[in-house]
Amino acid sequence: xxxxxxxxxxxxxxxxxxxxxxxxxxxxxxxxxxxxxxxxxxxxxxxxxxxxxxxxxxxxxxxxxxxxxxxxxxxxxxxxxxxxxxxxxxxxxxxxxxxxxxxxxxxxxxxxxxxxxxxxxxxxxxxxxxxxxxxxxxxxxxxxxxxxxxxxxxxxxxxxxxxxxxxxxxxxxxxxxxxxxxxxxxxxxxxxxxxxxxxxxxxxxxxxxxxxxxxxxxxxxxxxxxxxxxxxxxxxxxxxxxxxxxxxxxxxxxxxxxxxxxxxxxxxxxxxxxxxxxxxxxxxxxxxxxxxxxxxxxxxxxxxxxxxxxxxxxxxxxxxxxxxxxxxxxxxxxxxxxxxxxxxxxxxxxxxxxxxxxxxxxxxxxxxxxxxxxxxxxxxxxxxxxxxxxxxxxxxxxxxxxxxxxxxxxxxxxxx
Amino acid sequence: xxxxxxxxxxxxxxxxxxxxxxxxxxxxxxxxxxxxxxxxxxxxxxxxxxxxxxxxxxxxxxxxxxxxxxxxxxxxxxxxxxxxxxxxxxxxxxxxxxxxxxxxxxxxxxxxxxxxxxxxxxxxxxxxxxxxxxxxxxxxxxxxxxxxxxxxxxxxxxxxxxxxxxxxxxxxxxxxxxxxxxxxxxxxxxxxxxxxxxxxxxxxxxxxxxxxxxxxxxxxxxxxxxxxxxxxxxxxxxxxxxxxxxxxxxxxxxxxxxxxxxxxxxxxxxxxxxxxxxxxxxxxxxxxxxxxxxxxxxxxxxxxxxxxxxxxxxxxxxxxxxxxxxxxxxxxxxxxxxxxxxxxxxxxxxxxxxxxxxxxxxxxxxxxxxxxxxxxxxxxxxxxxxxxxxxxxxxxxxxxxxxxxxxxxxxxxxxx
Numbered sequence: 001x002x003x004x005x006x007x008x009x010x011x012x013x014x015x016x017x018x019x020x021x022x023x024x025x026x027x028x029x030x031x032x033x034x035x036x037x038x039x040x041x042x043x044x045x046x047x048x049x050x051x052x053x054x055x056x057x058x059x060x061x062x063x064x065x066x067x068x069x070x071x072x073x074x075x076x077x078x079x080x081x082x083x084x085x086x087x088x089x090x091x092x093x094x095x096x097x098x099x100x101x102x103x104x105x106x107x108x109x110x111x112x113x114x115x116x117x118x119x120x121x122x123x124x125x126x127x128x129x130x131x132x133x134x135x136x137x138x139x140x141x142x143x144x145x146x147x148x149x150x151x152x153x154x155x156x157x158x159x160x161x162x163x164x165x166x167x168x169x170x171x172x173x174x175x176x177x178x179x180x181x182x183x184x185x186x187x188x189x190x191x192x193x194x195x196x197x198x199x200x201x202x203x204x205x206x207x208x209x210x211x212x213x214x215x216x217x218x219x220x221x222x223x224x225x226x227x228x229x230x231x232x233x234x235x236x237x238x239x240x241x242x243x244x245x246x247x248x249x250x251x252x253x254x255x256x257x258x259x260x261x262x263x264x265x266x267x268x269x270x271x272x273x274x275x276x277x278x279x280x281x282x283x284x285x286x287x288x289x290x291x292x293x294x295x296x297x298x299x300x301x302x303x304x305x306x307x308x309x310x311x312x313x314x315x316x317x318x319x320x321x322x323x324x325x326x327x328x329x330x331x332x333x334x335x336x337x338x339x340x341x342x343x344x345x346x347x348x349x350x351x352x353x354x355x356x357x358x359x360x361x362x363x364x365x366x367x368x369x370x371x372x373x374x375x376x377x378x379x380x381x382x383x384x385x386x387x388x389x390x391x392x393x394x395x396x397x398x399x400x401x402x403x404x405x406x407x408x409x410x411x412x413x414x415x416x
Numbered sequence: 417x418x419x420x421x422x423x424x425x426x427x428x429x430x431x432x433x434x435x436x437x438x439x440x441x442x443x444x445x446x447x448x449x450x451x452x453x454x455x456x457x458x459x460x461x462x463x464x465x466x467x468x469x470x471x472x473x474x475x476x477x478x479x480x481x482x483x484x485x486x487x488x489x490x491x492x493x494x495x496x497x498x499x500x501x502x503x504x505x506x507x508x509x510x511x512x513x514x515x516x517x518x519x520x521x522x523x524x525x526x527x528x529x530x531x532x533x534x535x536x537x538x539x540x541x542x543x544x545x546x547x548x549x550x551x552x553x554x555x556x557x558x559x560x561x562x563x564x565x566x567x568x569x570x571x572x573x574x575x576x577x578x579x580x581x582x583x584x585x586x587x588x589x590x591x592x593x594x595x596x597x598x599x600x601x602x603x604x605x606x607x608x609x610x611x612x613x614x615x616x617x618x619x620x621x622x623x624x625x626x627x628x629x630x631x632x633x634x635x636x637x638x639x640x641x642x643x644x645x646x647x648x649x650x651x652x653x654x655x656x657x658x659x660x661x662x663x664x665x666x667x668x669x670x671x672x673x674x675x676x677x678x679x680x681x682x683x684x685x686x687x688x689x690x691x692x693x694x695x696x697x698x699x700x701x702x703x704x705x706x707x708x709x710x711x712x713x714x715x716x717x718x719x720x721x722x723x724x725x726x727x728x729x730x731x732x733x734x735x736x737x738x739x740x741x742x743x744x745x746x747x748x749x750x751x752x753x754x755x756x757x758x759x760x761x762x763x764x765x766x767x768x769x770x771x772x773x774x775x776x777x778x779x780x781x782x783x784x785x786x787x788x789x790x791x792x793x794x795x796x797x798x799x800x801x802x803x804x805x806x807x808x809x810x811x812x813x814x815x816x817x818x819x820x821x822x823x824x825x826x827x828x829x830x831x832x
Contacts, residue, residue: 016589016590016593018586044595045594045595048595072589073586073589073590074586074589074590074592074593075593078593078594078595079593079594080594080595081594162817162818165818166723166818166819167717167721169818169819169821170434170489170490170716170717170720170721170722170723170819171716171717171720173432173488173489173490173720173821174432174489174490174716174719174720175716176490177431177432177490177491177494177495178461178494178495178496178497179460179461179464179494179496184716202818203818205816206815206816206818206819208821279695294715294716296713296715296716296717297712297713299710299712300586300587300590300591300600300710300712301583301586301587301712301717303590304586304587304589304590305583305586306586307582307586307724308723308724310817387816387817390816390817390818391816391817392817393814393817398809399622400621400622400803400806400807401578401726401803401806401807401808401809402578402581402582402585402618402619402622402806403582403585403586403622405585405589405624
């Protein structure tokens with residue numbers, strides 16, 4: 001059913017990416033240009049901004065600043081982690097959402113996020129349909145974790161992968177600069193899916209990578225790990241570069257970070273030490289090998305390094321936002337925008353739609369057959385998959401030699 | 417005295433930078449083009465490569481790859497930390513160096529490094545002169561720490577500063593994305609000199625910086641620090657971004673990292689916990705405020721992120737190498753290449769020479785009057801000083817969307 005004329009609301013949810021605002025730009029610019037859309041609102045801090053009627057009037061923004069959103073990391077509208085209850089159990093939030101949507105005549109709703117956000121989006125879509133309120137709802141995917149079901153890859157993943165591979169290449173050279181031993185353990189994000197950690201293999205492909213790569217898709221054994229490192233050191237002049245996922249766990253599913261960190265690690269003030277997996281593993285190999293070690297957490301940088309973003313990712317992420325609006329206006333609802341890789345030699349990304357209930361709450365992990373070398377390597381298949389995604393430099397605009405981020409006015413919409 | 421015809425040796429020492437090889441490129445290219453220079457050798461791992469007669473024949477390298485050195489981080493010849501004894505105490509190494517220099521007819525020696533390396537360079541220069549061996553010796557400065565005496569700034573500093581400022585800008589947006597509290601503590605390198613940590617102020621200048629900046633030039637008090645953070649949180653919705661130097665110390669000179677980390681911090685295996693200053697401070701503020709905290713170490717990335725290098729820095733660092741060779745060929749010796757900022761509105765860098773004994777072993781720290789706000793801020797003077805240095809993008813060549821580093825053949829010179 002073709003959408004009604006009415007207002008558009010867009011909101012961002014969950015952990016940001018370095019390109020997340022490219023989708024915001026796509027939604028806003030397409031929305032502003034659409035005859036069916038009367039108002040373009042951005043909600044502050046995801047679903048909470050809708051519950052609290054905190055909307056920004058995107059018509060008041062300069063088009064140039066909206067364009068700059070493509071290269072501005074971290075959710076420009078603010079994010080939230082807010083899980084809606086099932087409407088059958090408690091429909092308070094849903095009633096309130098319906099009330100707000102009616103009050104502002106919202107006929108188009110777009111939610112930008114990962115698995116949990118697609119679940120939220122799905123629940124809202126279903127409730128509004130059941131209530132007989134005509135509103136087209138489209139989810140716009142976003143996650144560096146790359147773990148959303150039904151899409152070839154996720155907006156934001158490629159830029160994080162490009163940052164990780166670039167940084168590991170640089171660290172590889174730096175860590176090997178002396179003729180003395182050095183074990184360097186690099187920690188990437190990813191609780192359950194190892195896509196980001198696997199990106200270290202792109203650095204390997206260029207010849208400056210990690211000798212050992214451990215994903216959360218396999219069980220991790222600390223003793224085996226120490227032996228793996230020793231074996232690399234033995235044949236490599238005591239040099240070894242490791243990339244581990246924050247989510248590595250033992251065969252019982254216990255996180256290695258918790259396993260190693262829990263038992264009474266305290267500083268001189270008696271505070272519990274919170275060191276990450278890499279720091280804990282570095283301590284162990286240092287003791288077991290006597291070789292100098294260094295732990296490096298890629299921390300927030302891997303998800304906010306817009307200065308190192310993939311042009312391909314920026315463009316696709318922007319287009320995902322545009323496609324969401326186009327789909328809603330032509331009558332689609334209850335769907336998530338997906339990437340489909342066109343068959344053929346050359347990489348081409350096509351945009352499709354997937355029912356929200358399929359996208360929500362299903363995690364896509366790295367295929368077991370792509371994990372090689374007894375759980376320490378990544379196959380050529382991954383390189384074929386990931387390499388096209390990291391092509392091109394975003395060339396984010398600079399001012400004074402530093403990033404020029406979008407400056408939004410964020411003019412509040414008067415509460416009704 | 418005009419230099420003799422003879423071979424050139426260039427070696428790299430100490431911690432690398434993201435642009436260190438730009439000086440190597442400058443020395444090699446100028447050396448290859450000079451009529452006075454018969455052979456162009458790169459020594460492996462600094463002074464040790466000379467002692468061991470491990471030379472690479474740079475005449476065998478492709479010119480294109482030498483050009484690519486400008487954008488290849490970490491010492492391409494390998495580095496070393498090797499402190500020469502005083503010749504009066506033990507002249508074994510000096511005799512050996514003289515023997516090697518004679519054997520390969522080395523008449524031009526260039527050493528690339530920081531304070532200690534300039535000391536080494538100075539000692540070698542003095543010994544060779546005393547021995548009556550005609551060899552022109554020029555030091556090429558290099559250090560992200562920016563702490564060399566007698567030069568306006570040091571090759572490598574600006575790129576590290578640009579990386580730090582860019583990264584803090586990105587982290588600033590990311591860390592503030594939720595409407596809940598977040599204290600983010602970022603650790604930069606610099607044991608005694610706070611230039612790198614002060615670079616956070618460049619991010620402040622752009623409006624996305626650190627609320628509190630602590631340099632090693634002032635004494636650090638943990639209790640005052642907690643109060644500083646609380647004060648920022650109170651007026652800033654429980655959000656606070658801090659940048660600290662690894663070298664911050666209490667009024668007795670004890671490093672805060674040691675002070676907080678020493679007393680029995682152990683993991684479950686009984687290994688000592690080695691967490692950095694930021695991690696330790698994050699634990700404390702988390703306990704004292706109850707606000708979520710995150711510690712980020714910029715670690716090796718700040719000195720190897722060639723993908724974010726300053727074009728100005730790359731060009732100056734290359735020119736420093738060229739100027740060293742030009743000076744030596746025209747007869748200069750026992751000097752270090754220095755940068756001088758030309759007076760006037762527009763930034764212009766001029767190249768001068770400074771006696772090595774002045775450059776060696778003197779540390780230049782951030783002027784006390786540039787440290788403001790009761791030891792938590794950086795003045796406008798620093799911005800005026802540092803901003804011109806980070807201008808321009810190095811635009812390091814890419815291949816497959818990833819860095820294309822120089823691939824040297826490193827053809828060994830036959831031992832004589």
